[in-house]
Amino acid sequence: MSSLKIVLLGFGTVGEGVYQTIQTHQNRLQSLLGKKVEIVGVLVNDINKKRKIDQHVVITDDMDDLLEIPDVDVVIEAIVGVEPGYSYVKKSLDKGFHVITANKELLANKGKELKKQAVQNHVRLEYEAAVAGGIPIISTLRHLLRVNRITKIEAILNGTSNYILTDITENQTPFKDALYDAQQKGYAEADPSNDIDGWDAFYKLMILSDLLFGTQPSWDSIVHRGIRNVRDVDILAAHSIGCKIKHVASLVSEDGDVKLAVEPVVLPSSHALYSVDGVDNAVMVTGDIVGQLQLQGPGAGALPTASAIIEDLVNIYQIKENVYEESAVSFTSLSESALEDWLVIGLADSIDSLTIQDKWEISKDGSTTTCWRVTASEADVQSVVQDQPGVAYYRMNSQFSEIKSLSTVG
């Protein structure tokens, strides 16, 4: 039987997961592809580390060694950061290899250029694993919802942030302890800033924008906040009105006007993302024909990510490529002047210039904090709270308006 030859760039959590999955699912892959699937080379940083890799596989820290292997079909890239992945993917596409990547930072920065290069070279660039890990959101949008116009996506795309917020909400764990726990369990990196400053979710949202519209906004034009500054008292304030704070990436498209945001928001219990807890990711997609769909599952980890990569591998040979044309959309930031509901926490001074809907107090560790629900523009909220230390504010999801009065829950 002939074989499909694969080169693996990176042998960390993802790379090793892919290697093992190809071994455990060899029979299934052979029956789907009609060929043996063989890893012929592995690129790593440190060639002296001990790894469970067959002796016949080339292990190297020099990409050129792998590019010289004859008859390679597919390169799977699972390195961290834009470089060296960018240079290696470019070289691989130029050599006529299909590429599958899990690298969201690379795709958010260089995806558009690399997709063009893949088309020019008549090869495929696949990246299901880069957005929401094991959840097949890219395939769903690319292959299953092609006629629908996607009007809205709301998603929890960073498992680490979701884990930390859930731990604080359910167990009253202090933020730094919840972060430490996430690191101990392998959910967060030693340097967690990509997760808790919102970059990981931001990169994924940019990849979705590229996929749906063939383009993305300039990065400084969109709301982009992580959970680093979410305080225990903020979560308690949301809880006191039957809500949760969740880190949500959103995309709303209306008549060619697209608004994107990544930020912690206050979600009421009626919202589909409210009950998505722990490290899970979830994506809610609204299409103009189908209505609202929800996909939920593991957004990271060796096997869920390997699952997405292996499905991409089979899809390269079994599903025709759908190339999206660039759409004529304009990106606007969430309007600073539109009136929305905000949860304001810890404001001591008067906020009379904002329209106050509710005011209540919460107690924690013997101290009392005032909370407000106001209707105002973000610009007005900002101008009122900016000089007041200890004050935080969060956008309230529009479904919150379903809760008519807080007097019964405050």
Ligand SMILES: NC(=O)c1ccc[n+]([C@@H]2O[C@H](COP(=O)([O-])OP(=O)(O)OC[C@H]3O[C@@H](n4cnc5c(N)ncnc54)[C@H](OP(=O)(O)O)[C@@H]3O)[C@@H](O)[C@H]2O)c1
């Ligand atoms: N972890 C997840 O659950 C997950 C989920 C979805 C997507 N991703 C994405 O998948 C990619 C890999 O993530 P990971 O968690 O597997 O990372 P990881 O565990 O840190 O592994 C990274 C691998 O890349 C190798 N590497 C790093 N720099 C290199 C260089 N300059 N040249 C050659 N090899 C190099 C490392 O080699 P050594 O082994 O020698 O150090 C290691 O094998 C990232 O882009 C990540 O964002 C990860």
